[in-house]
Each structure stands twice: as structure tokens, then as C-alpha cells.
Amino acid sequence: AQTVTQSQPEMSVQEAETVTLSCTYDTSESDYYLFWYKQPPSRQMILVIRQEAYKQQNATENRFSVNFQKAAKSFSLKISDSQLGDAAMYFCAYFSYNNNDMRFGAGTRLTVKP
Amino acid sequence: KAGVTQTPRYLIKTRGQQVTLSCSPISGHRSVSWYQQTPGQGLQFLFEYFSETQRNKGNFPGRFSGRQFSNSRSEMNVSTLELGDSALYLCASSVQGFGNEQFFGPGTRLTVL
Numbered sequence: 636a637q638t639v640t641q642s643q644p645e646m647s648v649q650e651a652e653t654v655t656l657s658c659t660y661d662t663s664e665s666d667y668y669l670f671w672y673k674q675p676p677s678r679q680m681i682l683v684i685r686q687e688a689y690k691q692q693n694a695t696e697n698r699f700s701v702n703f704q705k706a707a708k709s710f711s712l713k714i715s716d717s718q719l720g721d722a723a724m725y726f727c728a729y730f731s732y733n734n735n736d737m738r739f740g741a742g743t744r745l746t747v748k749p
Numbered sequence: 750k751a752g753v754t755q756t757p758r759y760l761i762k763t764r765g766q767q768v769t770l771s772c773s774p775i776s777g778h779r780s781v782s783w784y785q786q787t788p789g790q791g792l793q794f795l796f797e798y799f800s801e802t803q804r805n806k807g808n809f810p811g812r813f814s815g816r817q818f819s820n821s822r823s824e825m826n827v828s829t830l831e832l833g834d835s836a837l838y839l840c841a842s843s844v845q846g847f848g849n850e851q852f853f854g855p856g857t858r859l860t861v862l
Binding site: 732738 | 752782791792793794797804805806807808839841847848850851852853854855856
């Protein structure tokens, strides 16, 4: 079964600094999607960034970028110029159409210090 | 454009009862997926509906079921409630599925006593 592991339950970053959240996954599939979702306190979950496994180029969305290492099955999220509004729970997720299943990591709680 | 709405937002039930949760997707979205979020188990995928058909399913017992209507609105039903079913139930909609961006609703907080 596919598993998604986020080894950092909590992370802290100073405002304007850069932080990297780690995610590893286990799969025997070659084609799948990886996601990072953000869940602010008492607010709705939103998609931060998405990566298709067949694309070698790392996805970027403004201050958010990923380091996708397919062979290592690693998918880390880098947040540059951290802002107070980035404070949230971040979930890494995996989906494969072949297995019709979506898996989430346990989440990393990010605190941003002013 | 209105976002994803879920009703009710809060619900209290007792063991053995059944419950139905509703999710209205963003207009034009045909895919609706459901998730259970608990402190112990985290986020778990329940199922996905697309054009009134269940297309993907997570690893949940048959007490958890759902359906989707022709207007893409979806309902999730849980029968014979157990204490462990207490959770935040989230739904998300997208144009065609997980390959597209999913937009989440605020969730329904279910408490089973």
C-alpha cells in the first residue's frame, strides 16, 4: 500500500526566512500525482502546489516550490520569504489513478515567528 | 463564484444512529471527493464521485456510503454510528478529478456520543 511520511510534526521559521518541509512516499507506480495542501487554523484546506510524476521539472507557485526526487521518492516543499499567513498545517498527499487511492501524510505544523 | 459548501456544519449524534452529510460543489465541477479527518488517524480519503458514479474508494467499511446527484451535489451517509466516527468530514470538488485543483469545503464536524 502506498504510504506518505512527513517526518517533521512541527517546524518553525522566522518571518522572511526560508523553510523546507519534507515528505517521502512509497509506491510501485510510475505515474501519480503529489500535492501539498495547507490547512490554516479554523480555515479551509487549500492546494499549495501539485506535481505530476512524469514531469521532471519541479513545480513552483510564487514563493512555494518543490524538490521532487522521483528515484528517492521524496517531495519536499520550500517556502521562501515566509509570511505570518503561512502559519498552518501542511499535508503532503499522493494519488495514483491505477490504485484509485489518495493518501495523506500526518502533517507538519508550521509556525512563523515575527 | 461560490465556493464549496457543506451542511450541516456541526452535528451531534448517538451511537447506532445514522447521519447524512451534504456537499455542494463549485458550479461546473463534476468531481466530488470526501475525506475524514481525526486527530488519531489524520486525513483519510473516503471516496470520489464523478458524474453520479463512484470512481475511487478508500479503505472504509460499508457503513460509509455516498451518492452524487445530476447537479453534482453529493451526500455522504454513515450508518450505525460508532464513537470512532467522530471527526471532521471534508468534501472537495474539482473540474474532473485529482488531476485538477481540488477546492475544499469548510467541513462538517460530527460528534458521536
